[in-house]
Amino acid sequence: MTTVHMxxxxxxxxxxxGFVRQAFWVIALGVVVVYAFFLVLGALExxxxxxxxxxxxxxxxxxxxxxxxxxxxxxxxxxxxxxQARERRGF
Numbered sequence: 001m002t003t004v005h006m007x008x009x010x011x012x013x014x015x016x017x018g019f020v021r022q023a024f025w026v027i028a029l030g031v032v033v034v035y036a037f038f039l040v041l042g043a044l045e046x047x048x049x050x051x052x053x054x055x056x057x058x059x060x061x062x063x064x065x066x067x068x069x070x071x072x073x074x075x076x077x078x079x080x081x082x083x084q085a086r087e088r089r090g091f
Contacts, residue, residue, distance in 0.1 A: 025066065028059045
């Protein structure tokens, strides 16, 4: 039986994809902050720009969901005693 070898994407492609993903989340948070700024300033009424308000609430929800998932994924669930023992041994 023959196996199919699928090469991985080039490293630069993964780096570019990571950069684009990070840039999207930074821009999304920036849009939410600018919207909140103009809302507090009084230059924008949420009822007058309903579509924009819905889009910003959706972006904020997605950003919060991503933040929650990231914190869950990177939570340190190890026993602190094991960490201390490893550091005491030096490895």
